[in-house]
Amino acid sequence: MPIDFPVLNFQAIAPELVVVVTAFLVMFAELFVDDKRILGYISILGLAMAAILNFALMAAFAPPTFQTMMISDGYSLILNLIFIIAAALSILISLSYLGDRELQHGEYYALLLFATVGMMLMGAATDLIIVFMGLEIMSIALYILAAFNRQQLGSGEAGMKYFVLGAFASAFFLYGVALVYGATGSTNLQEIGNWFSADRGNLGDPIALIGLSLLLVGFSFKIAAVPFQWWTPDVYQGAPTSVTAFMSVGAKAAGFAALMRVLMVSFGDAFTADWQLAVAVLAVITMTVGNIAALAQKDVKRMLAYSSIAHAGYILVGVVPGTIEGVQAVLFYLLSYTFMNIGAFAVIAVLERRSQVGSNIKDYAGLATRSPLLALAMMLFMISLTGIPPFIGFWGKLYVFRAAVEANMSWLAVVGMINSAISAFYYLGVVVQMYMRPVATEEDGDVAPALRISAPVVVTLVVTAIVTILFGVWPTPLVNLTSLAMFG
Amino acid sequence: MIGEVPLSYYLLLSAILFAIGAGGVLIRRNVIIVLMCVEMMMNAVNLTFIAFSRYLDSTTGQIFVFMIMAVAAVEVAVGLALLVELNRHKASVNINDFNSLKG
Amino acid sequence: MPGQIFFLIVAAISVISALGVIFNRSVVHSALFLLVNFGTLAVFYFMLNAQFLGVAQILVYAGAIVVLFLFVEMLIGSDLGEKVDTWLNGRNLLLIALGLVLLTVVGTAVFENTIFGAAGNTTVEVVDEFGQTQVIAASLFTDFVLPFQLVAVLLSVGVVGVVWLAQHQQRQRFRRIIAVLDSTWAEETQRPGPDLLRVNWLRRKTLFDFDQVEIIQATDPQVAELVAMVEHDTDSWRRSRYRQMRCLVDPDCKLSEDTVQMLRHTFGEVKNLVNKGVVA
Incomplete structure (x- = not known):
């Protein structure tokens, strides 16, 4: 059989390549380096290089590569930025968090980088086979990271739950792919989209529709949309906080990345009406259930898990219109969510007790007197997550809701706003604890350990806080950045 | 034999196998059995892929199955390693016993 | 049929x-x-x-x-x-x-x-002519070379993760070694339980991989000696652990405030020893 070896364009996947190489480098350096924190800094260096290459690609898009399996277009490059930022910030949190818990090992950084690669692949994939491989590389690395703290039962449980439900969801996703492949004869997103036409009479093809709904189910697990969210609170609570920070933004963004490209490139135009209602219903129940469940939480990590479910709901509002404006609004939201959520988790990582799973809200009592700056930072992130101006979270919600209004779906925006109001209760509950409650004393029988904030965590907090404020007051640069997002 | 067995037979069979696997994941509490059921679901998907691949004369489906096999092997290895690790803390394979995380 | x-x-x-x-x-x-x-x-x-x-x-x-x-x-x-x-x-x-x-x-x-x-071009005739394996290989190494490479990344993730999860920890999980400063205690070591080892530091006067410090009966200079030794420890694994270590001090021991302050500075947690004689 004659084989024509194709010409491969590695330029388009340069950021992914750099991150993979860094991951292997970290594994190799682990053998020689005694102070494992150096490995964390090597990882950050690698991510920085990937970011630079990413910016270079933004200036001049590379053509599709690997037989149209992957593409570096505006959409994927902005997502790459989100993943790189999320990975770098969570590594900064990890440096001291792991050291405190005797978990400082090269495997952690390597797995985190592998997970980042998986996310980047999901953002840049133009073929379902790459979406699947990226999804699995990301998920398997995250299962292990969630269970990374071998001394704690809670961490292992988190990994196990994430794994069982994740593998279950993967099977649904795969069945969806199989049916779509049967209906179109291809797994390439663009070819799938091209194959549906009125002339062929396959617009209402039931196999394709069932395939689409199974794909939706698979993605809903990854973005933690109701009713596929059960794993979220347990996994977020049990996993090491630095990992929770990473997956709450990274895995969610990756899930949305692949979801939006599949919906708009393969099932755009003729099929929009078919999935629009489903996604709208998902959005409404996701944000409502997430917010109401968050109200009852006593553990801050668990509360943020439910809040992340609610945020998935808000983001889905931006997906519903199926327009490029909606996509750009979603990317803006994801970018802003990356900063404020990782900032909040950085505060949790400082306050979390070593021997304990999760982070009890009582430990936040009187934080304003124990460490005024830390309390101020946490308040900032909480207000921004609620969506109160002038912080970055407000603009994220505004753009997403505006996209819905422009698509004549004002009711969705209204539901979203009501939900934002509900969310204020639990976000501000943390603020009340920090500013209005007294510090626990000897008499209460339980004194919170002394606060130790390491330099990398300070850097994380400063960066996330500055971004939250600066782009809250002046969002134009970020809006311009996300408006580069186009499906190439 | 290809002409004799219609495609829909294969598709229906794999739908049934997929449903049995999914039911097993939801019903059984033993983690090892749950993992086996996930494998059955993936195998059902493989059958769909190969059937489509045969009837559409395209190799994409077979390549996809090749990837799924690799992924399934890794998933089983990781899942069982997680189980072994959990067993150092708690000698059980029942999912309901792993309930230390509560709100 | x-x-x-x-x-x-x-x-x-x-x-x-x-x-x-x-x-x-x-x-x-x-x-x-x-x-x-x-x-x-x-x-x-x-x-x-x-x-x-x-x-x-x-x-x-x-x-x-x-x-x-x-x-x-x-x-x-x-x-x-x-x-x-x-x-x-x-x-x-x-x-x-x-x-x-x-x-x-x-x-x-x-x-x-x-x-x-859409129908592809891998018909039965093509397969018959070239053979199954060749057809798959041709496809795998041209059109699907990227996913094929990604399998390698995926397997690396699996190997790293499984080794991390299944690997035995460097030390036994329940084993705890306690450095005891007690001038009334004459023995070198004591093993109150299968997982617990108490070592008389005042007799040994060297550093070892302990997990906890108990000060039951000791003078300020003796404690200062321990702290000085800990501060100058060159073992990086041990150094990383002192800041999280617990140090229990018997309230009857009457250490000076400066010494306690020094202990607080060196160890992660300094607490009063309660339940004397009861093995934790």
């Missing part, structure tokens, strides 16, 4: 073995049913002219995955016999009903037997 009859027989075996995996108390029996199920699928792959994958199915699933299941089952040895009534309850019956609905929907959709997909 013989083809269809053959298909139906193998399909029946396949479905029965799949049910056997679920409705079975013994994990080992389930694994054997799983093996049968995988085997029947391999037969279908051969019928569908996918010989390469048929062989791979037997090698990967039957040869590796089922063996892995059995191996882990024997390793952790928890053949937990679930009683049937624990999983045939209302909730699960509802789930089964839902599953049947889903199955009917998917089933009717796939049974229409109208396939709209």
Whole structure:
């Protein structure tokens, strides 16, 4: 059989390549380096290089590569930025968090980088086979990271739950792919989209529709949309906080990345009406259930898990219109969510007790007197997550809701706003604890350990806080950045 | 034999196998059995892929199955390693016993 | 017709073995049913002219995955016999009903037997001419070279992760070594429990891998000596641990405030020793 070896364009996947190489480098350096924190800094260096290459690609898009399996277009490059930022910030949190818990090992950084690669692949994939491989590389690395703290039962449980439900969801996703492949004869997103036409009479093809709904189910697990969210609170609570920070933004963004490209490139135009209602219903129940469940939480990590479910709901509002404006609004939201959520988790990582799973809200009592700056930072992130101006979270919600209004779906925006109001209760509950409650004393029988904030965590907090404020007051640069997002 | 067995037979069979696997994941509490059921679901998907691949004369489906096999092997290895690790803390394979995380 | 009859027989075996995996108390029996199920699928792959994958199915699933299941089952040895009534309850019956609905929907959709997909060019003639394996290889190394490479990344993730999870920890999990400063205690060491070792630091006066410090009866200079030694420790593994270590001080010991301050500075947590004589 004659084989024509194709010409491969590695330029388009340069950021992914750099991150993979860094991951292997970290594994190799682990053998020689005694102070494992150096490995964390090597990882950050690698991510920085990937970011630079990413910016270079933004200036001049590379053509599709690997037989149209992957593409570096505006959409994927902005997502790459989100993943790189999320990975770098969570590594900064990890440096001291792991050291405190005797978990400082090269495997952690390597797995985190592998997970980042998986996310980047999901953002840049133009073929379902790459979406699947990226999804699995990301998920398997995250299962292990969630269970990374071998001394704690809670961490292992988190990994196990994430794994069982994740593998279950993967099977649904795969069945969806199989049916779509049967209906179109291809797994390439663009070819799938091209194959549906009125002339062929396959617009209402039931196999394709069932395939689409199974794909939706698979993605809903990854973005933690109701009713596929059960794993979220347990996994977020049990996993090491630095990992929770990473997956709450990274895995969610990756899930949305692949979801939006599949919906708009393969099932755009003729099929929009078919999935629009489903996604709208998902959005409404996701944000409502997430917010109401968050109200009852006593553990801050668990509360943020439910809040992340609610945020998935808000983001889905931006997906519903199926327009490029909606996509750009979603990317803006994801970018802003990356900063404020990782900032909040950085505060949790400082306050979390070593021997304990999760982070009890009582430990936040009187934080304003124990460490005024830390309390101020946490308040900032909480207000921004609620969506109160002038912080970055407000603009994220505004753009997403505006996209819905422009698509004549004002009711969705209204539901979203009501939900934002509900969310204020639990976000501000943390603020009340920090500013209005007294510090626990000897008499209460339980004194919170002394606060130790390491330099990398300070850097994380400063960066996330500055971004939250600066782009809250002046969002134009970020809006311009996300408006580069186009499906190439 | 290809002409004799219609495609829909294969598709229906794999739908049934997929449903049995999914039911097993939801019903059984033993983690090892749950993992086996996930494998059955993936195998059902493989059958769909190969059937489509045969009837559409395209190799994409077979390549996809090749990837799924690799992924399934890794998933089983990781899942069982997680189980072994959990067993150092708690000698059980029942999912309901792993309930230390509560709100 | 013989083809269809053959298909139906193998399909029946396949479905029965799949049910056997679920409705079975013994994990080992389930694994054997799983093996049968995988085997029947391999037969279908051969019928569908996918010989390469048929062989791979037997090698990967039957040869590796089922063996892995059995191996882990024997390793952790928890053949937990679930009683049937624990999983045939209302909730699960509802789930089964839902599953049947889903199955009917998917089933009717796939049974229409109208396939709209685009036809490829890997016809039976091409396969006959070049052979199964060549056709797959040609596709794998040209059009699908990227996913093929990604399998390597995925396997690396798996290897790193499994080694991390299954690796034995460097030290025994329950083993704790306590450095004791007690001038009234004459012995060198004491082993109050299987997992606990108390070492008389005042007799040994060197550093070792302890997990906790107890100061029961000691003078300020003695404590200062310990602190000085700890501060100048060159072992990086131990150095990383002092800041999280717990130091228990007997209130009867009457250490000066400066010494306590010094201890606070060196160790993660300085607490009063309560329950004297009781082994934690």
